[in-house]
Amino acid sequence: MKASVIVFPGSNCDRDVAVSLEAAMGNKPAMVWHRDSQVPDSDLIVLPGGFSYGDYLRSGAMAAHSPIMRDVIKKAKAGTPVLGICNGFHLLTESGLLPGVLMRNASLKFVCKDVLLNVERNDTDFARGYAKHQVIRIPIAHHDGNYFADEETLDRLEGENRIAFRYCDTSGALTETANPNGSRRSIAGIYNESGTVLGLMPHPERLADAALGGTDGKPMFDTLIEALH
Amino acid sequence: MKARIKITLKNGVLDPQGKAIANALGALGFDGIGDVRQGKYVEIELDETDRATAEKTVERMCEQLLANMVIENYSYELEGA
Numbered sequence: 001m002k003a004s005v006i007v008f009p010g011s012n013c014d015r016d017v018a019v020s021l022e023a024a025m026g027n028k029p030a031m032v033w034h035r036d037s038q039v040p041d042s043d044l045i046v047l048p049g050g051f052s053y054g055d056y057l058r059s060g061a062m063a064a065h066s067p068i069m070r071d072v073i074k075k076a077k078a079g080t081p082v083l084g085i086c087n088g089f090h091l092l093t094e095s096g097l098l099p100g101v102l103m104r105n106a107s108l109k110f111v112c113k114d115v116l117l118n119v120e121r122n123d124t125d126f127a128r129g130y131a132k133h134q135v136i137r138i139p140i141a142h143h144d145g146n147y148f149a150d151e152e153t154l155d156r157l158e159g160e161n162r163i164a165f166r167y168c169d170t171s172g173a174l175t176e177t178a179n180p181n182g183s184r185r186s187i188a189g190i191y192n193e194s195g196t197v198l199g200l201m202p203h204p205e206r207l208a209d210a211a212l213g214g215t216d217g218k219p220m221f222d223t224l225i226e227a228l229h
Numbered sequence: 230m231k232a233r234i235k236i237t238l239k240n241g242v243l244d245p246q247g248k249a250i251a252n253a254l255g256a257l258g259f260d261g262i263g264d265v266r267q268g269k270y271v272e273i274e275l276d277e278t279d280r281a282t283a284e285k286t287v288e289r290m291c292e293q294l295l296a297n298m299v300i301e302n303y304s305y306e307l308e309g310a
Contacts, residue, residue, distance in 0.1 A: 057269075057294070057295070058297055061294060061297070065293075065294060093299075094297070099299075100299060101297050101299045101300050103243075103300065104245060104246060105245075107245075108245050108249055148242065148243075148299070148300060149299065182243075182245070
């Protein structure tokens with residue numbers, strides 16, 4: 001099993017996610033610099049959280065055009081699974097691999113806390129370790145996580161069963177108070193058409209070890225590695 | 230020549246920053262403030278001397294990088310052409 005973590009200037013969750021991957025895989029992922037033009041042969045590519053290029057212009061806008069992203073886009077389109085967490089989700093929307101955009105939080109505040117997520121589907125390699133509609137606890141830490149797309153795109157995402165996770169309360173209900181950033185239809189993460197590209201704002205790698213205070217993020221890495229092995 | 234580019238949110242896209250600006254202006258005592266929308270302004274010096282070519286270039290810049298066409302519109306003026 002080979003995984004690659006793409007590192008941009010300003011990435012700050014690259015090593016965290018590498019630790020989670022290594023715990024699941026037993027070997028270290030390749031850390032790939034944004035200036036490289038080729039992702040090494042990989043079963044999984046991870047776009048980590050952080051503040052690539054200082055969030056200049058728009059979060060993820062610059063990084064989406066870095067040399068490595070051309071190859072990431074090519075490989076994602078050819079079927080290589082790609083996981084984009086937080087700033088990685090920005091990159092996936094800015095590069096056109098996922099629809100919509102992540103706008104400034106409705107509160108205008110940077111929100112850093114644990115949130116509850118409703119697992120909308122569990123038939124992908126990312127979510128097989130969860131039950132459908134299981135409520136899981138995962139941290140968020142972002143200023144720009146307010147998912148926006150036009151109504152037609154939102155309807156299409158729902159119609160094609162492409163919502164991965166939604167913000168919810170303890171009972172799994174999608175209430176306004178449980179939505180930390182104003183995201184349309186409480187969307188926290190979405191898939192591409194084939195379910196092989198996942199972008200999400202919450203950070204599963206930040207609760208993937210009991211020492212971190214929780215393990216709700218761990219099944220994502222475990223089932224991914226199991227499926228891709 | 231110089232391109233002066235304005236990037237604004239499309240109609241219908243909520244602008245919480247614009248709303249916060251409106252509230253702050255109200256708090257400062259400015260009355261009669263309706264909707265406030267904020268955006269970005271970019272100036273770019275271009276070596277290009279042909280206006281038509283410059284227009285095409287600026288439009289490609291806006292669509293590929295400067296604006297996110299999902300939520301933003303752009304407009305521009307060319308100066309010195």
